[in-house]
Amino acid sequence: MTLPTDQHTEGKKNVTFRVFRFNPQVDSKPYFDDYTIPVEKGITVLRSLNYIKEHIDGSVSFRAFCQAGICGSCGMRVNGLSQLACTTQVWDVLAKSREPGIIKVEPLRNLPLIKDLIVDMDPLVDKMKRYSNWVDSTMPEAEMGKKEFLISEEEFLRYDKATDCILCASCVSECSILRANKEYVSPAVLLKSYRMSVDSRDSLHEQRLAELVKDHGVWDCTHCYRCQESCVKSIPIMDAIHGIREDAIESRGMKDTSGSKHAEAFMMDIEKKGKLVEATLPIRTNGVVWTMQNLLPMALKMIMKRRTPPPPPLVKSAKGIKIFRQMFREMTEHVKQDHKSHQ
Amino acid sequence: MKPFDIVIVGGGGAGLYAAMEAMKTNPALNIAVLSKVYPNRSHTSAAQGGANAALANKAKDDTVEMHIFDTIKGSDYLADQDAVDVLCSEAPKIIRELENIGTPWSRMEDNTIAQRPFGGAGRPRCCYCSDKTGHTILQTLYEQCLKKGVKFFNEYFALNLSVSGSRSNGLIAMNMKSGKVEAFPAKTVILATGGYAKMYWNRSSNAAGNTGDGQAIAYRAGIPMKDMEFVQFHPTGLRKSGLLVTEGARGEGGYLLNKDGERFMARYAPEKMELGPRDLVSRSLETEILQGRGFDSPAGKYLHLDLTHLGADLIKSRLPQIREMSMNFEGVDPIEEPIPVRPTAHYSMGGIDTDNQTRTVMEGVYAAGECACVSVHGANRLGGNSLLDILVFGRIAGRTAAEEAGKFTPNTISEAELTEQLQEIRGGMHAAGHYERYGELREELGQTLALNVGIFREASLLQKGIADIAELKERFKKVRIFDTSDVFNTNLMQVLELKNMLDLAETVAAGAYARQESRGSHTRIDFPVRDDANWHKHTMATLVKGKVTLGEKPVTMGRYELQERTY
Numbered sequence: 001m002t003l004p005t006d007q008h009t010e011g012k013k014n015v016t017f018r019v020f021r022f023n024p025q026v027d028s029k030p031y032f033d034d035y036t037i038p039v040e041k042g043i044t045v046l047r048s049l050n051y052i053k054e055h056i057d058g059s060v061s062f063r064a065f066c067q068a069g070i071c072g073s074c075g076m077r078v079n080g081l082s083q084l085a086c087t088t089q090v091w092d093v094l095a096k097s098r099e100p101g102i103i104k105v106e107p108l109r110n111l112p113l114i115k116d117l118i119v120d121m122d123p124l125v126d127k128m129k130r131y132s133n134w135v136d137s138t139m140p141e142a143e144m145g146k147k148e149f150l151i152s153e154e155e156f157l158r159y160d161k162a163t164d165c166i167l168c169a170s171c172v173s174e175c176s177i178l179r180a181n182k183e184y185v186s187p188a189v190l191l192k193s194y195r196m197s198v199d200s201r202d203s204l205h206e207q208r209l210a211e212l213v214k215d216h217g218v219w220d221c222t223h224c225y226r227c228q229e230s231c232v233k234s235i236p237i238m239d240a241i242h243g244i245r246e247d248a249i250e251s252r253g254m255k256d257t258s259g260s261k262h263a264e265a266f267m268m269d270i271e272k273k274g275k276l277v278e279a280t281l282p283i284r285t286n287g288v289v290w291t292m293q294n295l296l297p298m299a300l301k302m303i304m305k306r307r308t309p310p311p312p313p314l315v316k317s318a319k320g321i322k323i324f325r326q327m328f329r330e331m332t333e334h335v336k337q338d339h340k341s342h343q
Numbered sequence: 344m345k346p347f348d349i350v351i352v353g354g355g356g357a358g359l360y361a362a363m364e365a366m367k368t369n370p371a372l373n374i375a376v377l378s379k380v381y382p383n384r385s386h387t388s389a390a391q392g393g394a395n396a397a398l399a400n401k402a403k404d405d406t407v408e409m410h411i412f413d414t415i416k417g418s419d420y421l422a423d424q425d426a427v428d429v430l431c432s433e434a435p436k437i438i439r440e441l442e443n444i445g446t447p448w449s450r451m452e453d454n455t456i457a458q459r460p461f462g463g464a465g466r467p468r469c470c471y472c473s474d475k476t477g478h479t480i481l482q483t484l485y486e487q488c489l490k491k492g493v494k495f496f497n498e499y500f501a502l503n504l505s506v507s508g509s510r511s512n513g514l515i516a517m518n519m520k521s522g523k524v525e526a527f528p529a530k531t532v533i534l535a536t537g538g539y540a541k542m543y544w545n546r547s548s549n550a551a552g553n554t555g556d557g558q559a560i561a562y563r564a565g566i567p568m569k570d571m572e573f574v575q576f577h578p579t580g581l582r583k584s585g586l587l588v589t590e591g592a593r594g595e596g597g598y599l600l601n602k603d604g605e606r607f608m609a610r611y612a613p614e615k616m617e618l619g620p621r622d623l624v625s626r627s628l629e630t631e632i633l634q635g636r637g638f639d640s641p642a643g644k645y646l647h648l649d650l651t652h653l654g655a656d657l658i659k660s661r662l663p664q665i666r667e668m669s670m671n672f673e674g675v676d677p678i679e680e681p682i683p684v685r686p687t688a689h690y691s692m693g694g695i696d697t698d699n700q701t702r703t704v705m706e707g708v709y710a711a712g713e714c715a716c717v718s719v720h721g722a723n724r725l726g727g728n729s730l731l732d733i734l735v736f737g738r739i740a741g742r743t744a745a746e747e748a749g750k751f752t753p754n755t756i757s758e759a760e761l762t763e764q765l766q767e768i769r770g771g772m773h774a775a776g777h778y779e780r781y782g783e784l785r786e787e788l789g790q791t792l793a794l795n796v797g798i799f800r801e802a803s804l805l806q807k808g809i810a811d812i813a814e815l816k817e818r819f820k821k822v823r824i825f826d827t828s829d830v831f832n833t834n835l836m837q838v839l840e841l842k843n844m845l846d847l848a849e850t851v852a853a854g855a856y857a858r859q860e861s862r863g864s865h866t867r868i869d870f871p872v873r874d875d876a877n878w879h880k881h882t883m884a885t886l887v888k889g890k891v892t893l894g895e896k897p898v899t900m901g902r903y904e905l906q907e908r909t910y
Contacts, residue, residue, distance in 0.1 A: 023828050023830060024830055025828050025829060025830055026828070042583070042674065050782075053782075053833075053834070054780065054781070054782025054783075055780070055782065057825065058823075058824065058825025058826050058834040059825055059826035059827070059828070059834060061826070061831055061832075061833050061834075062833070063380075063833075064551055065380055065384050065386075065550045065551055065552055066384075066386065066388070066389050066550040066551075067550065067551060067584070067586070068389065068550075068584075068586045068587075068668060068672075069667065069668065069671060070388050070389050070475075070478060070664070071380075071383075071384040071385075071386075071388050071389070071550065072383070072384060073380065073381075073384050087671045089671075114520060114830065114831055115828070115830050115831045116831075118831050121381055121497075122497075125381075125489070128486075128489060129489050132490070133486060133489070134445065134486035134487055134489060134490040135444060135445025135483075135486070136490065137443055137444050137445060139443050141367070143443075144439070144440045144443040144444070145436040145437065145439050145440040145443065146436075146439065147439060148398075148439050148442050148443075148455055148456055149442060149443065150453075150454035150455065151448075151450055151454055152450065152454050153449075153450045153452075153454075156447060156448070156449065156450050159447060160447065160473070163447050163472075163475070163478075163479050163482065164475065165482075166383075166388070166478070167381075167383055196445075199445060199447075201443070201445055202445065
């Protein structure tokens with residue numbers, strides 16, 4: 001059995017697709033089924049799955065629609081990495097496969113499992129609603145259709161890349177915060193929020209931002225960059241997240257959230273010592289009361305295990321701190337000027 | 344379930360616009376949108392090029408009237424001229440409205456919406472957002488529907504209309520997540536499920552789900568299908584997959600070349616060249632291939648779409664998606680080398696017969712978008728007019744249904760009817776003697792359609808096509824469903840989609856066989872000229888006692904007399 005393609009000269013490889021299986025009606029826990037098929041160069045993971053479904057096992061369940069990388073239906077984990085099955089070449093995956101000849105196919109993480117490779121997308125939609133992921137036009141409904149907003153190419157370029165998002169949820173699946181906290185806003189929703197907020201036609205900026213700085217919001221991101229690395233459309237998602245944070249500090253000031261205070265404390269440490277003074281970071285971020293209530297048990301455990309960070313007086317300045325401070329001041333100056341020229 | 348005022352089937356551009364407009368017209372109405380996919384997955388997202396509107400941002404002398412004429416001429420005079428009036432007159436308003444609610448558009452230097460030339464258009468009037476126009480429109484409409492609190496029933500597969508006499512009681516659908524067959528009693532139903540060109544399967548640019556579900560539902564309920572034989576082949580599908588390279592690529596200045604490196608369009612459309620209308624350009628490519636001037640490969644014969652002279656900057660900024668697709672699916676970077684292309688089934692001009700207000704012959708049932716045939720595209724649709732069609736008529740459908748819902752008293756859908764439906768789809772599922780594989784049947788359907796009901800047609804081929812479809816329908820009775828579960832049974836769904844395609848394929852082939860002339864996308868080798876005396880009329884296909892029965896309907900004329908169509 002061979003999938004049709006035109007590169008007969010390239011030969012075929014026997015590939016085992018190790019597919020995650022779970023049918024909630026009969027299975028108490030998930031398992032894997034192996035399907036081995038010969039695959040030629042140029043065949044995608046989706047075409048292979050279609051072949052398995054049509055010719056070997058009709059019960060293997062997955063979503064697929066456009067098959068051209070634009071609808072976002074077939075997000076899944078291929079050898080551990082979240083991506084679109086329809087744009088992923090089997091041979092490319094094989095070349096990097098840890099187990100030779102085996103491709104493991106699993107559902108996206110961080111969304112409730114429905115069956116086999118199908119996960120529930122509703123939580124993502126609910127978050128789009130919570131964070132008002134739409135433009136609330138400054139134009140009254142009665143006036144609509146009469147004239148265009150005049151928008152510069154420069155403004156268009158601010159959200160152009162972000163509007164490439166096809167909500168495939170690869171970033172959601174890869175996000176390390178979501179693994180710990182399912183309520184976290186999630187990278188795709190932050191990206192969309194950013195896209196709306198830099199659109200001059202939108203009037204919800206303040207309201208959206210007020211929601212984004214609450215718990216489970218923009219300050220929960222830990223900059224692991226996995227969302228950006230896994231984005232199937234190569235969207236710089238972290239730029240959007242940073243954009244929202246800068247926006248929050250600029251328009252809401254430093255004092256309203258622990259996130260912004262954390263960022264400020266970070267910056268002060270770096271400027272002063274060239275490294276972090278970790279022992280006091282929680283106090284400066286969340287205050288003494290919160291730290292005593294929430295971190296004391298952990299601090300005690302850390303002491304028992306001799307894992308405590310050094311007390312502030314023992315944190316020496318990093319080597320070359322003078323040159324570093326100079327550079328730091330220049331950078332800060334640059335950023336300030338940048339902000340001014342944007343306004 | 345409490346009866347709905349409006350049930351919208353389909354969450355693409357037409358369905359979402361209908362929902363938005365209906366809520367605007369009367370916020371008190373109880374409205375539901377059913378979709379077999381999450382709405383943002385709908386095939387509207389694949390429309391790359393743009394939407395036509397005589398905004399006159401680029402060509403200051405462009406007018407609505409010119410847009411109307413181009414559309415009528417493009418349709419080979421089969422479009423109803425009053426419907427085209429509506430389409431083109433509403434166009435500037437609806438594009439501005441979309442802009443006003445937040446759709447991103449590429450911009451001109453004076454900060455107005457950017458426009459570019461498109462096939463068959465006298466002026467550059469195609470409004471676009473790089474090559475992701477459909478995607479950005481769909482996202483915007485979905486966002487706005489979420490904002491308005493539209494009730495979505497995602498991943499519900501529509502099965503049938505429930506009908507009493509001349510009116511519908513609502514819709515019966517399967518909840519994919521549970522496998523349950525559920526009733527949606529409704530005063531009005533809007534069918535907006537998209538096209539049926541996926542019946543050409545591997546020779547189609549369409550998404551796997553563009554299987555004509557809405558048309559098949561209407562057809563089974565006795566509503567006539569109009570002009571089903573008119574299927575548009577897009578000139579530039581990727582060689583291997585049939586996936587689409589937007590007309591925008593030629594709009595930006597791409598060349599079509601044969602194996603001798605010749606810009607062969609000079610032979611067929613010396614004035615418009617690569618920007619001739621789609622039917623003509625598709626036939627030109629097919630002719631080049633038939634006459635031995637195509638390239639050869641195991642995946643089939645093909646021609647070149649050359650963008651290399653446009654330069655890396657333009658390709659990256661205006662056609663990024665095309666570049667990505669060429670690289671993913673053909674291994675070709677269009678900055679470096681030409682893209683291998685051949686015509687691919689792309690769009691269904693035919694569909695559910697409606698009036699200009701989207702009403703069908705059945706009371707309380709409306710249809711809009713590619714699912715419907717008003718008709719604004721006639722025998723051939725112009726590029727950039729399909730996004731426009733779904734927006735304009737999606738909105739009209741939403742408004743009309745909202746205004747007319749009050750006329751109808753709600754009916755109910757009986758438990759017995761649901762049980763009957765469930766038995767029909769699940770009953771024979773695992774019975775002994777079921778052995779046919781749906782994948783094979785589906786592929787064979789696509790093959791026979793491409794071969795016998797394709798770009799060039801003639802009586803003997805069409806007879807073969809009709810016989811093949813009949814045989815496939817017989818074999819379908821023995822189809823096996825391997826997945827026995829209730830939860831998300833995609834195996835079952837694909838079998839039901841195949842059934843819809845088989846039902847509709849019959850109407851396409853029957854219409855093509857009956858129409859003894861060549862007009863627009865319908866080319867009969869045995870009847871090579873347009874025959875206005877006998878065939879300037881719509882084909883109507885109705886299901887009568889299980890058989891496709893053909894009738895006709897006159898074309899509504901207006902300001903434009905019949906003329907020969909040259910470019």
